[in-house]
Amino acid sequence: MIRSFLLGIVGIEAAVQERFIHSAAPFGMRLATPKLPPVAVFFALVVTSAAVAAQSAPRTCYSAAETREKIAADKLAEPFPLMRAQAGEHHAEAIAVRLCSVASALVYEIDLLRRDGRLIHTSLDAVTGKPVGVGRP
Numbered sequence: 001m002i003r004s005f006l007l008g009i010v011g012i013e014a015a016v017q018e019r020f021i022h023s024a025a026p027f028g029m030r031l032a033t034p035k036l037p038p039v040a041v042f043f044a045l046v047v048t049s050a051a052v053a054a055q056s057a058p059r060t061c062y063s064a065a066e067t068r069e070k071i072a073a074d075k076l077a078e079p080f081p082l083m084r085a086q087a088g089e090h091h092a093e094a095i096a097v098r099l100c101s102v103a104s105a106l107v108y109e110i111d112l113l114r115r116d117g118r119l120i121h122t123s124l125d126a127v128t129g130k131p132v133g134v135g136r137p
Contacts, residue, residue: 061100061109070099070106076126079108085129086110086122099126107132 062070070076076099083094092112100109106126113119123132 059100059102061098067099070126074106074127076106077108077124077129079110082108082124082129083110086124087112090114090120090122092120105132 067079071078079097079099083097086092087094090112092114094110095113096111098109100107102123108124108126110122110124111119112122124130125132
């Protein structure tokens with residue numbers, strides 16, 4: 001998956017460069033395409049592949065009915081007080097919450113909307129209510 005992603009990036013870059021070179025050719029112009037040193041290209045690919053691998057952690061979100069069952073069965077924290085607390089902390093309005101299983105841990109993913117239109121995604125441990133470092137795409 002990562003290999004096809006990286007090959008796709010390289011293919012897109014080549015297509016864009018080719019498009020600009022051909023579109024400028026009728027006018028007698030040729031664009032100078034900067035060449036990066038191989039070490040810089042390798043570093044960029046490693047960083048990109050690490051980010052893709054980190055985001056591909058197995059994540060399963062539950063429906064509202066499944067969430068209610070999980071709260072009762074696993075003694076999870078109630079989501080609405082956590083939503084209100086996060087909204088107050090971030091000076092935003094809570095617009096959504098969902099229970100997800102991320103790397104065998106249950107987390108509440110809460111979406112908040114600030115007055116300036118910025119969307120904030122937060123993740124809280126479903127048992128303790130404490131923030132966790134699990135990001136979401």
